[in-house]
Amino acid sequence: MKWEYLTTRQIDAIDRNIPVFLNIAAIEQHGPHLPVATDALIGAHFLDRLDDALTDTVLVLPQIKVCCSRHHLDFPGTLSVKHATFLGYVTELLQSVVDAGFKRIVIVNSHGGNQAIGQVIVEQFGADNPGVTIGLVTWWTLAHAELVAVNESGPFGIGHACEFETSLIQHIAPHLVQHPIPQELSYVHTYPWAEGDMLRGAQGSMYRSMREISGGSGVVGNPAFASAAKGERISTIVVNRLITVAQTLGG
Template sequence: MKALILEELTWVELNKYINDVKVALVPTGSYEQHGPNTTFATDTVRAYEIAKMLGEKYGSDALICPPVGYGISPHHMKFPGTITLRPDTYISILMDIAWSLKQHGINKILYLTGHGGNRFALGTAITKIKMEYNIDAYWSGVGSGVVKDLLDEKNCSKIRGHACEAETSQSWYLAPWLVKEEALEKGKIKKESKYKDKGIVKDGGVYWDFYEVSENGALGDSTKASIELGKEITDLVIERLCEMIDKIIL
């Protein structure tokens, strides 16, 4: 089926299908450093590409919205170029998008995040959207967090999730231009750091200094990345997200 991608349509074209839309998919990511391995756009582009692939499966049942490019990345600010939003700003943006979609009769939204640092704010945002606008809102990741079992099976690095072999592989498969193949580097984890295993902040908060964890801004070992692994990751992510969307649009 042809995906219903908002930024590729006129209002006249969309108007033919707007009453068919059962859910809006809103990609969200970040513009933050990803070591020497992939570009600042990594999280946002992965989320958008996944959303467009889902759009091809759902056709006019799903409206694919433009991505929210910036995210919550204060923990990467010691690396030049990272841009972060305040949590309140990020939540307000997501709520304004939801309010706008409701004006057009869309009452179900799934936010797809390529950036783990957004997850706490996403939880707050979907709660506020439901309470204040009576919209059914949901969120999901699009990468490592969705396929932990596969990554364990493939013996991927224990410390992973950012510019690692999994994320780099998925980027390579979805948008090859994100990957700096000639510069791929294993994460240079600082052994002396109290954050080295991220255990103390796993569920307790998003703010921690990434530079105190990794000297080059990467985790895992991106030199083991491959397009083949990226396809396996993406195929399973799509399968699991389709299961979620099917339940949402019932």
């Protein structure tokens, strides 16, 4: 069920133990071939499919599209808010959900730049609301084990506007993909302890702008291995994991 499409009476009649899902995404550059809405399209797609699968046993909040993308601001089209702004906005939004009596919340993240502040939201909101279950899942970590088997581009091939994200947009919104699609690996190396990709986490963290890590291309990884069929496979894997999350939280 989509929160914004229900009447106040319909919402009032819902079991307050229902899992409530919120996607946090991004509007930011995704190389020369993908739309700036890539992360938002992917996050909305996953929750649409979750809603289709579980119908009246999940409640989906309105998506938050513009989030924390300051490291992409060198590229036109990127929109961003400060971490403190995002923290306050999401916390107040979720507080209204809890004030309405709902007790089980899952934040579904579809943008790497949201991970750190997303964890802060979970820790702060959870401490401030005893008795409320709140969690955060990022789609590529949630389905990590299965996605490793899908990856063909190898180390550093999965990052941004890459094999996976390009495949997903080819599946979700092929009319928005611009050709030609980049056909080579784009990744600027740095210290070994600070290197990794979506499936192979770094040992530590170090700030680099997207212009720095991509060498100015806006792409981190290798989109040459992308396909619509692979995007459909990734979608099925991730949605199945989200269904499991919802079912474990269901009242």
